[in-house]
Amino acid sequence: PLETWHIGGPVVKGFGRGSKVLGIPTANLSTKGYSALLSEHPSGVYFGWARLSTHGVYKMVMSIGWNPYFNNTEKTIEPWLLHEFDGDFYGEELRLVIVGYIRPEANFTSLESLIAKIHEDRSIAERALDIPLYLKYKDDPYLKGSS
Numbered sequence: 001p002l003e004t005w006h007i008g009g010p011v012v013k014g015f016g017r018g019s020k021v022l023g024i025p026t027a028n029l030s031t032k033g034y035s036a037l038l039s040e041h042p043s044g045v046y047f048g049w050a051r052l053s054t055h056g057v058y059k060m061v062m063s064i065g066w067n068p069y070f071n072n073t074e075k076t077i078e079p080w081l082l083h084e085f086d087g088d089f090y091g092e093e094l095r096l097v098i099v100g101y102i103r104p105e106a107n108f109t110s111l112e113s114l115i116a117k118i119h120e121d122r123s124i125a126e127r128a129l130d131i132p133l134y135l136k137y138k139d140d141p142y143l144k145g146s147s
């Protein structure tokens with residue numbers, strides 16, 4: 001079987017560049033309480049399924065790391081939910097089941113190339129999550145539970 005892992009918590013504000021600068025609105029999670037789990041998994045781009053308490057289950061592609069392009073000093077968890085939402089959902093409960101890894105974090109010489117790479121990640125995730133091997137985790141009990 002696949003080795004999957006999960007994290008969850010309320011959606012927190014990131015640095016605010018996601019939607020405004022990149023056109024890529026991520027629903028950031030706090031890293032509090034996840035330092036051990038995060039050190040077990042390399043920084044980079046992952047994909048899986050996300051549940052927003054009041055909305056439903058969506059495909060997601062996620063960056064975990066320091067965002068070298070922006071020189072962050074803190075590690076962040078930034079899932080991009082692959083769905084068009086009206087408005088934001090700060091404070092809402094978000095649960096993620098992570099099923100696969102795409103690539104390590106990279107630096108880029110331009111914002112355009114960072115954005116292009118993230119869109120490539122998105123299409124890899126979209127397609128992979130339709131494969132039965134990954135699709136079945138859409139029903140993972142963790143996404144349904146409340147504890």
Ligand code: FMN
Pocket residue numbers: 013014015016017018019022024026028045061062063066067068069070076078079080104105106107114118121122
């Ligand atoms: N930032 C990088 O510097 N290098 C990367 O390789 C990288 N890959 C990403 C892949 C995905 C799928 C996503 C959603 C983000 C990625 N980012 C990467 C992070 C963006 O730089 C980040 O989302 C942006 O800084 C917005 O952050 P903010 O929400 O805190 O404002």
